[in-house]
Amino acid sequence: MCAEKKKFILDLPLKIILTEEGTSHFLSHKKQLLNLKLADNRSAHGVSMTSFSPGSLQDMILLGYISKMEISMPEFVSHRQDVMDLSKLIVFSILYKQFDSEIYSAIIKCECIRHHNRQNPSSLIDEKTVIPEKQLRMTLSMKDSTIQAAKKTILEPVWKSIMSNSEYSPEEKNVYLLMTEKFLNRLTLMNWYIIVKFYKTDGFNEMLSILRQQLASYMTKSKVAEYISVMVMELALNSENNNVKKAAKYLYQGIDNSDTLIFDPKIRSEIVKELQRKHELVFLSWTLGGGSMSIGKQGLLQITLYNKDDEFQEVKENIESKMSANLNKKSLIDFYRQMPDGQEGTDLGLYYLSYLEDACKKVNIKFESIVNQSSSSDLTVINLKFNF
Known part of the structure; x- marks a missing residue:
């Protein structure tokens, strides 16, 4: 592998x-x-x-x-x-693209985003939302510490699960650790914009659960490559x-x-x-x-x-x-x-x-x-x- x-x-x-x-x-x-x-x-x-x-x-x-x-x-x-x-x-x-697409489709249905949309009808976050890449980059460039903290929050329990799995060889564990981080790093700017925007807000745990479940799923799916x-x-x-x-x-x-x-x-x-x-x-x-x-x-x-x-x-x-x-x-x-x-x-x-x-x-x-x-x-x- x-x-x-x-x-x-x-x-x-x-x-x-x-x-x-x-x-x-x-x-x-x-x-x-x-x-x-x-x-x-x-x-x-x-x-x-x-x-x-x-x-x-x-x-x-x-x-x-x-x-x-x-x-x-x-x-x-x-x-x-x-x-x-x-x-x-x-x-x-293809797996990276599919992962990113599925993450976006799932997290925009989270209750915290539905609440945001009800409170902010002029700035909806849904499947039709388009934010210019330049604007996304500028916004995220000022949120690097939050991005790193969010990555750590998302990955820590996933990595713990990998390391405690006795069915994986040491080589497999290292590959899976690297792989889950790569999938997370390959998320598009729009997904990171949403993650950063709602990080540590009420309801973010629902988003966390989606991210971790999909990481585990695609880690397994990647064996097919x-x-x-x-x-x-x-x-x-x-x-x-x-x-x-x-x-x-x-x-x-x-x-x-x-x-x-x-x-x-x-x-x-x-x-x-x-x-x-x-x-x-x-x-x-x-x-x-x-x-x-x-x-x-x-x-x-x-x-x-x-x-x-x-x-x-x-x-x-x-x-x-x-x-x-x-x-x-x-x-x-x-x-x-x-x-x-x-x-x-x-x-x-x-x-x-x-x-x-x-x-x-x-x-x-x-x-x-x-x-x-x-x-x-x-x-x-x-x-x-x-x-x-």
Whole structure:
């Protein structure tokens, strides 16, 4: 188990598709946008980079500037940690946004705020309230001591509960301590404005209870980030190995067991170069629920993997001969079970998928996995859909 950011720089060829808010922000700062072509052959405006700061990327997600991200490479194994870190960062970003949204929706219903609204009808605090960021920053800049005192009041019993839980290992305790503080620190200015305004007033205990309960809930929910990152890597590596094996058979014809060649680092390197030259890549994308104006969709995430899979075609045709209607869509677990005999990674994939499904069920995250195959090509599209 680990927190969502480990490195200062991630070295990955990342394409970022912007939301309307993101596009407006970049254009207002005179940043040139590119017309990017994605794996599904669609084009959209965005930015492209070969390395980036995890913190800067997360800030863009939290501000609602990003609608989609995509990486494409011939091989993922040498970038394993970076890909997993990116996947966890994206999941944590969505959890932060969802946490903030749920906190606001809950605390504006507290009795102390209802009382305030009755007494101050000209300055209501509700779901329609908008206070300029500059004004919020100025107000909160003079309340730093209150913010720190409020954080301590909120966190102390949560941390005490973590430390006294005998089921957690010392490492897990440290991670949870850090995680709960991060969730609290990622609350938006509007939430902090409300917390500070009502701190130590009558009825603040109701707000305290909401904050602590949600922190405990999201601390548990955040475990899913690790499972998702492992599942994503399993899918990417499985597709990569398929491509490498196909290329080895083509490049080293006449050799009885060309599959063994891929374990030789020098030969594998040559095979990867050939895949790059022929543009036979594995594409991995993350589609976010929407920008800041996409009400009710902030908690949506779709992870998609695109790859050509010749060996699956035989299985696909066999299935089509036995089934009717919607033949090209199946669950990910069926996809693994129906792979040809001898396909490496099948058991491992089922193992990871089982853990991911169980973890999502335990914390009420809706999870759906679908595999599509185009009837006119050998393109396999795997979708992992989450609603946090």
